[in-house]
Amino acid sequence: MRTGVVKGDGRGSLTLPIYNGLLQPVDGHRGLHPQGASVSKLRLEAFTDGVYAIVITLLILDIRIPDVRAEALGSALIQMLPQVFTYVLSFFVVALYWFSHHRIAQQIKQIDGTFVWLNMVWLLFVTIIPFPTALLGRYPLQPIPIAIYGADLILANVTGFVILAYMRRHPVLCFVIVDKSVLRRQIPAYAVTNGFYGLAIAFGWFLPWISYFLYALVLVGLAIRFTQIPNPLSQK
Amino acid sequence: MRTGVVKGDGRGSLTLPIYNGLLQPVDGHRGLHPQGASVSKLRLEAFTDGVYAIVITLLILDIRIPDVRAEALGSALIQMLPQVFTYVLSFFVVALYWFSHHRIAQQIKQIDGTFVWLNMVWLLFVTIIPFPTALLGRYPLQPIPIAIYGADLILANVTGFVILAYMRRHPVLCFVIVDKSVLRRQIPAYAVTNGFYGLAIAFGWFLPWISYFLYALVLVGLAIRFTQIPNPLSQK
Amino acid sequence: MRTGVVKGDGRGSLTLPIYNGLLQPVDGHRGLHPQGASVSKLRLEAFTDGVYAIVITLLILDIRIPDVRAEALGSALIQMLPQVFTYVLSFFVVALYWFSHHRIAQQIKQIDGTFVWLNMVWLLFVTIIPFPTALLGRYPLQPIPIAIYGADLILANVTGFVILAYMRRHPVLCFVIVDKSVLRRQIPAYAVTNGFYGLAIAFGWFLPWISYFLYALVLVGLAIRFTQIPNPLSQK
Amino acid sequence: MRTGVVKGDGRGSLTLPIYNGLLQPVDGHRGLHPQGASVSKLRLEAFTDGVYAIVITLLILDIRIPDVRAEALGSALIQMLPQVFTYVLSFFVVALYWFSHHRIAQQIKQIDGTFVWLNMVWLLFVTIIPFPTALLGRYPLQPIPIAIYGADLILANVTGFVILAYMRRHPVLCFVIVDKSVLRRQIPAYAVTNGFYGLAIAFGWFLPWISYFLYALVLVGLAIRFTQIPNPLSQK
Helix, strand or coil: CCEEECCCCCCEEEEEEECCCCCCCCCHHHHHHCCCCCCCHHHHHHHHHHHHHHHHHHHHHHHCCCCCCCCHHHHHHHHHHHHHHHEEEEEEHHHHHHHHHHHCCEEEECCCHHHHHHHHHHHHHHHHHHHHHHHHCCCCCCHHHHHHHHHHHHHHHHHHHHHHHHHHHCHHHCCCCCCHHHHHHHHHHEEEEEHHHHHHHHHCCCCHHHHHHHHHHHHHHHHHHHCCCCHHHHCC | EEEEEEEECCCCCCEEECCCCCCCEEEEEECCCCCCCCHHHHHHHHHHHHHHHHHHHHHHHHHHCCCHHHHHHHHHHHCCHHHHHHHHHHHHHHHHHHHHHHHHHECCCCCHHHHHHHHHHHHHHHHHHHHHHHHHHCCCHHHHHHHHHHHHHHHHHHHHHHHHHHHHCCCEEECCCCCCHHHHHHHHHHHHHHHHHHHHHCCCCCCCCHHHHHHHHHHHHHHHHHHHHCCCHHCE | CCEEEECCCCCCCCCCEECCCCCCCCCCCCCCCCCCCCHHHHHHHHHHHHHHHHHHHHHHHHHHCCCCHHHHHHHHHHHHHHHHHHHHHHHHHHHHHHHHHHHHCCCCCCHHHHHHHHHHHHHHHHHHHHHHHHHHCCCCHHHHHHHHHHHHHHHHHHHHHHHHHHHHHHHEEECCCCCCCHHHHHHHHHHHHHHHHHHHHHCCCCCCHHHHHHHHHHHHHHHHHHCCCCCHCCCC | CCCEEECCCCCCCCCCCCCCCCCCCCCCCCCCCCCCEEEEHHHHHHHHHHHHHHHHHHHHHHCCCCCCCHHHHHHHHHHHHHHHHHHHHHHHHHHHHHHHHHHHCCEECCCHHHHHHHHHHHHHHHHHHHHHHHHHHHHCCCHHHHHHHHHHHHHHHHHHHHHHHHHCCCCCHHHCCHHHHHHHHHHHHHHHHHHHHHHHHCCCCHHHHHHHCCCCCCCCHHHHHHCCCHHHHHHH
């Protein structure tokens, strides 16, 4: 990757990558454009951030306002409280996935076509979230919506892990080498998360409130983990 | 935080932070990526701007076109005028929060995980705005929608103040130190705003038109304040 | 405005503005952050681009799919052709305003609070566009939707002109001085455009097809003008 | 186009274009702003990424949750499987167009007004995708929705090819010269893709399942091609 050099403070020069589309070298009309075959990380991030921002904002559209007589408005709104709970749950679930995406993206130096598609599969499972959320709002204590919700979250998690494994096999894409030990240290977090989601799915058939509790528990746990533990990928 | 130095105008060198994902140092595959554990301010801003842009644009979706005979269209549209008023009100309320977010973000040098979550809570209250707006459009003179609208705005304000308090305790995140005196100087603005919102909620039970007047008054007041008074955080 | 200097090619140094939030000077915790009181042009652009992108994409949501028996689908879709026409019209109207916004923004060096609010008023009239578009789709030959459509476009235009006038009075915000002669050279384009829109509104009561023709004519005229005539603001 | 020079690694200096709105030279109030007449590639990309992000996320809104008794939920969801298939199909079709747009944009150095309009026409056909997708979900085995879907994809493809042809005629916009041979090497990919789409449209009248298979086949084929073959425009 061709880089420009900005003269440093005397202790050495700082090499800046010339990101495609942002600070792009002018090669005239003769040569090959150096980033021609790679993919701009910046644009994929902008696209991804856009998708997350839209998903998290669209969730409110499924909370339809009640259409009742004015006197019945209060009780109609109270009946909507479970829907409000699933709204807040999904809001922070999407926020968590954005944060998780962000932590992985921070370790990415450049991307290739396969990475774009893996990222798209991840986004597919994220953009689906409004559907099981609306389903939970309409059928709050039924096992099937609880299972679809959990299955979607598990699939998104698995895709995230596949992306890590892909980074391990393609160190040229990363700032730090994601080796076997880095990957292995990630396994418990993924296993525990997906285990709890699996439990939540199972409880949907017996004690659906436990399912909600488990979904919220994973959310709070990961949210705290993200604020306290520095990015594990960078601990190498 | 590692920084690159671009030679200045002779009166000293200007140190530029190397933002993650934008001008990222190439450290090869050996070292630790310096921003590995921090969070990119730029991406959080992009995500936040996306959410604001979507919320402010989605508001129009709740103004449903009337389905009447052609001759009755004029009077049907006139009956929608209160809805148009709440639309315009909410449009500028969201615009104001974006501006307010922007003024705080300008003082932020880098962010951490807790800041991301505080920002998400703020965004939660912003993304909710279309719901009470639609509710006001459907039940314009009922106290409950007026109260939900005001309560959401108060919660968003309080979150903004909590963010300031967090910045005070974590000066490493800021360009300027937000000390006790800076925070204290902010209290009147927050107190007056929330006081007016509280009054508006109370008037909802007696004179709902006063509530609308108060919401609009706070909006106009803060809009003028933002154009005339420089960012108080930077007055230090 | 404080600027960093990147050493040039010997023929002089090139001064880069240090945009807030992008290449922000690290002033430590002592000093006043230099852009503390100004507003980041970049973030306003990102927000504005987001709003335009959403408005232009939301337009398709108002083209509801027909709910008829399979055999009647063809004729049901043919009946939707006027709606498709207004969709395409509004798509390019929004695209044109984005382009127009872009041409003005290119001349802006920095922004202040008033500029943010003027920009928000402009965006208000842009985000409203889906409403008269849906109204035209439902009542294609009625004068009132034609008038609301035209009135909204005129108001957006007038806001654009007010922004130019504001730039004239605040040269510190601009790369080039927008003086009286620059502003005056803009008047014919604005007058002709708004004149055609006014005519279209008037024809709505007599010959609504002429109204559509006039809206399309202005669109095509301005689109061609934008590709052929360089940005008049930069002709100074 | 005026450019700044950052001193290179000794083998020559690297010339960076000063993108408008990002690293904009401060010309004071005297001179002409150098990019005044051109259009910012960055902002068009941001706008385009926004549109793609919204289109890909809006697709889920057309998967409406069933409104049945709780016991009938499972079978109601199974009946929705064709709709889920068209959702996933359209999701990756939009992702593919984004990727394709991205590959072309990487070769673009600067843009002009005509390029903006060609890009807008391309976006028009992309933003339309949710309409035939919803139509296919409602009338999965009818020839007309299958034909509209295919026709929209063909039109988007043709626009992409027109953009390439425009780049060939305006080498000043590109990093590499897109000459006749580069364009000609692109023809087979476009012809095969559109041929398959045409076949899919034809089969809609006889064996609609074949149509779906063909749409999916083209998608998978192009997705693999994009990961394996480097950007052909940069092979020159």
